[in-house]
Amino acid sequence: MNRELINGLIEKYKNGSATEAEKQTLMNWYREVAEEESVFPGAEHDIENQMLQRLQLDIKPVNKRNNLRLWAAAASILLVLSAGVLLLKSHLIRPGTQSDTELAGNAISPGGNKAFLTLANGTKISLTDAQAGEVATQGGIQIKKTGEGQIMYVISDQKQKAAKTTEYNTIETPRGGQYKLLLPDGTVVWLNAVSSVRFPVNFSSQKERRVELTGEAYFDVAQDKDLPFRVVARGQEVEVLGTSFNISAFPDEQESRTTLVQGAVKISAGNSSVQLRPGQQAAVTGSIHVKNIDPAEAVAWKNGYFRFDDEPLESIMRQISRWYDVDVTFAGEPLKSELFAAAAKRSTGISELLSVMEQTGDVKFDIDGSHITVRKKNK
DSSP, rough: OOHHHHHHHHHHHHHOOOHHHHHHHHHHHHHHHHHOSSGGGGOOHHHHHHHHHHHHHOOOOOOHHHHHHHTOHHHHHHHHHHHHHGTTTTTTSOTOOOOHHHHHHTTOOOOOEOOOOEOOTSSSTTTTTOOEEEEEEEOOOOOOOOOTTTTEEESSGGGGGGSSSOOOEEOOOOEEEEEEEEEETTTEEETTOOOEEEEEEOOOTSEEEEEEEEEEEEOOOOOOOOOOOOETTTTTEEEEOOOOEEEEEEETSSOOOEEEEESSSEEETEEEEEEEETEEEESSSSSSSEEOOOOHHHHTTTTEEEEEEEEEEEHHHHHHHHHHTOEEEEESSSGOOOOEEEEEETTHHHHHHHHHHHHTSSEEEEEEEEEEEEEEEOO
């Protein structure tokens, strides 16, 4: 969609002449490009500011799940654009008029590249502190850290390729951490916060490439038709030959979700199994449920963004807790089911993120050190 058309839609929305279809077009455009461009084209700051002020005065957030799922007209634009203030450098939070949330939360920083490597003999190495170069050696296999901070495995002793036994390593991220690694077969793995992957250091001696995941990871699997790739995660098994997909299998979430970006995967759980097509997501809660989604939603974290679409506040705060390394409590159970839609860079300070969420809903966040209390906003 060209810039002239979008600027025209923004202007029409500002002066109240946009039709419902035009509002929907503007919303769809924003959701598609916000993660890539992070600002309106052409630096339309004056239009943006007037739009946001008008939205705040005229439209109330929608709390019912069915209405949010429909993203109906003006209410959906409020949720997307108001949350998008983070991406638009927030005209609503100005120097000298910061909210209590922002002032109290300045000491809490976003997460970064942090991880620990546990070798087969139990030795634990901080990959955050390790220098570029060789990190460790295991039976003729070198573990190296690249200049970009990525871990990779190199078989330096060719006898290892014919070895009948292999050892296992585990890479895990703490709260406030993420990490990218290259498995011995060339598969690239991005680990989200509070996640771990266990894998053999040599796939050559195996009949399959089997890894174990806890938490969330994005896999870009190296093709090898003779060695199928399998991920075991929280009661499910995902089988692939060569593809890109995301698995979210945190122990504290109600369901495990596998989202296929490209290729094909087979999900097995209990006595059930399904095969996914690109753009589909399988949710496992004992049984398997498949739905069509935008894969960009599931992999936003890997690309450096939060993206919440019609998501309960309890789930959102669990993600915030993992990334910012904070503890969260709710002053009232009903608050947990409040629904939000938002998009923000993961490099955004927690105070700015929470401040904008306060302005798009009826909640207030109290920050005390590394603890956040969520309560109902006083009217």
